[in-house]
Amino acid sequence: MKKLVLMVFAFTLMVSVNAQIETPQPSPFQKVEQKVGLTDITLEYSRPAMRGRTIFGDLVPFGSMWRLGANANTKITFSDPVTIDGQELKAGSYAVYATPNESSWDIVFYTDSNNGGLPREWDDAKVAAKTTVETQALPMDIQSFTMTFDDVTSSSVHLGMLWENTYVGVPIEVPTDKKVDAAINRVMSGPSAGDYYNAAVYYASEGKDINKAGEWMEKAMSMVEKPAFWQLRQQSLIYAKMGKKDKAIATAKKSLAGAKDAGNEDYIKMNKDSLKEWGAM
Incomplete structure (x- = not known):
């Protein structure tokens, strides 16, 4: 029985090795x-x-x-x-x-x-x-x-x-012409709301000019018909860093309401924690 098992193993190994040979198609x-x-x-x-x-x-x-x-x-x-x-x-x-x-x-x-x-x-x-x-x-x-x-x-x-x-x-x-025209129109019309938002968040997170971050964030929010709760959350944090507590609280409350409507427990908790920290809860 042992010899039979060894023979089967050897045959399987030989087939496996042979299967690795590659030939031109x-x-x-x-x-x-x-x-x-x-x-x-x-x-x-x-x-x-x-x-x-x-x-x-x-x-x-x-x-x-x-x-x-x-x-x-x-x-x-x-x-x-x-x-x-x-x-x-x-x-x-x-x-x-x-x-x-x-x-x-x-x-x-x-x-x-x-x-x-x-x-x-x-x-x-x-x-x-x-x-x-x-x-x-x-x-x-x-x-x-x-x-x-x-x-x-x-x-x-x-x-x-x-x-x-x-x-x-x-x-x-x-569609080269169409793509180039779209790019030209996009650039010539100036930064988008997303550009201002991303720049503001980067400046705030990296400890750069917080007043400039606040200016860019306000510009971004003015270009958005209905800011999302996560956008408002970032704006409230920037206001807080700028020392504008009243604006930070008011914006955080808007973010909290939006997070509740969306059923986002993470943002509900983060906004509540910030409001407690700022003495609004």
Whole structure:
């Protein structure tokens, strides 16, 4: 019995060691990242090779949907909403599929990006965008399926696909102008309530100019229609540090009422403790 147990252990160990051997994949994985304007785009796909085979019209039949590579589906991820052929895709990840034809390809961006190739059950409701692009003949063979980011500008890029003697480029527009305009308007309109609030809390917590902290906090609160109880709590503490006890008490009472409405026991206790300390309870 003991010998049998030792033999089983030895066999298990041998299998475990053998399982650690890594060999090259016939269709190696590639990850490509590209910044287009202010938008980050990430592409993940696998790269089959020609190996003497005829690809389009044979290995990849015309008129049939293709996973656009090998292994799992090709996945593309956008950090911002983008536009493809007039169709807006939300920020996020998409599977990319293609139906090659002799002179054009139909390209689909599919919201379910976790498939081992094509989805088992196709769902038209998951098609986020669909476009048709013309093919371009190449003067040489591309041995390994290749995807690229071509013709990069501050507001657009072409998602390129090359294999055998065929090139296809899908134009993608990114919202650079919209993002820059929003940033310009935000900066030119001056600091926000959050900017004033954060600056005030930092100055107070770091023992810097407390009067400046009080000025910034009042500015922040004047820009907020209904300050939250946690914001009022910080303002009351700043008033207390400034020696403005009456204002500190009045503000703490507002914070306490807001904390009670929100059912926040921590802030209820903190405000009560401060009010007791300041002689208001």
